[in-house]
Amino acid sequence: MIEGSRRERLRAQTAREIKETAMALLAEGGPGAVTLRAIGRRMGMTAGALYGYYATRDDLLTALIDDVYTGLMDEIDRACGVLPADDAAGRLMAWAQTFRGWATANPEGFRLVYGEPVPDYRPPPGGPAPEAERRACAGLVSLVAAAWPYAAGRQRDGGYDWGDFGPGLADEVRASHPELPPAAVAVALRVWGRMHGLVALEVHGHLRAQARHPEKLYREEILDLIASLGLVVGE
Structure with a gap:
């Protein structure tokens, strides 16, 4: 033994x-x-x-991506978990700041999960980190759901229907948040895009010559994002 x-x-x-x-x-x-x-x-x-x-190398890469993505989501869950469930603005800021802090401290992990695909890598059916990806999507949708009473009147409808989204995401949202319309899912994906954009530029070195304090740019971007949902971050 x-x-x-x-x-x-x-x-x-x-x-x-x-x-x-x-x-x-x-x-x-x-x-x-x-x-x-x-x-x-x-x-x-x-x-x-x-x-x-x-x-195979692909098995190793799949394990790495799963580890990295799961580690990121664990950090985000801890940061958001200390805030009240109804503090959508605070949780959005905590999510965004944790994501940026993780990405800048672990650029190789960021590139592995969000960068260009590894040459000749064939992920398994369902993707390399399906549970971490599910947590990310579900978490962002939950944040938008908490903000939706304030955000709905500020967002364009866009003519979305459930067929505009992957069936896995659509089915999960309809089961967990039956009150949300398809337009709210589009908002959640756009939130993710805005959280991701400046971070990607920073990690890949594209802000180096333009911004001495990229963290200030990022915070203003997230504050603007939060305001677009009709929310205010408490000081």
Whole structure:
């Protein structure tokens, strides 16, 4: 039993080291640098030995994306969870600030989840991190649902119907928030786009010459977003 536990700990430690090495390669050389051969060379293992942990490079990338995305959502849930459920403005700001802080501290993780697809990567059916993606969509929709009594009169209808959205998202929203119209789902996706836009420019280095304090730009963008929903962040 003791020997088995020790073997399991060593295996878990090696699996973590494989992931850490893959992330280091990603940071140094981009997605194309992540190969089992390169990981094995850096760790002093043969590619064959790595197959005992991950059958293919795609399996490893799927595990990495799931870890990274889940870690992000855990941070966001903690930041939002300390605020009252009806404080939609505060939670939106907490979500946005946590997202930016995570992305700027972990640019390689941001690029892995939100950057260009890894060359020749074939994700599994349902995507590489379906539960984390579901949490992100559900969380943003819940924030918009809390804001909707104030936001509805400020938003264009846009002529949306449920067929404009993926069936998984549409079905979940209709089950969890039956009072919301399709236009609210469009608002949730637009909220995500505005939260993401300046962060992507910053992480990819496109604001370096233009903005000395990108965090100030980002906060103003999110305050404007919150105001567009008829909300105010409490001071």
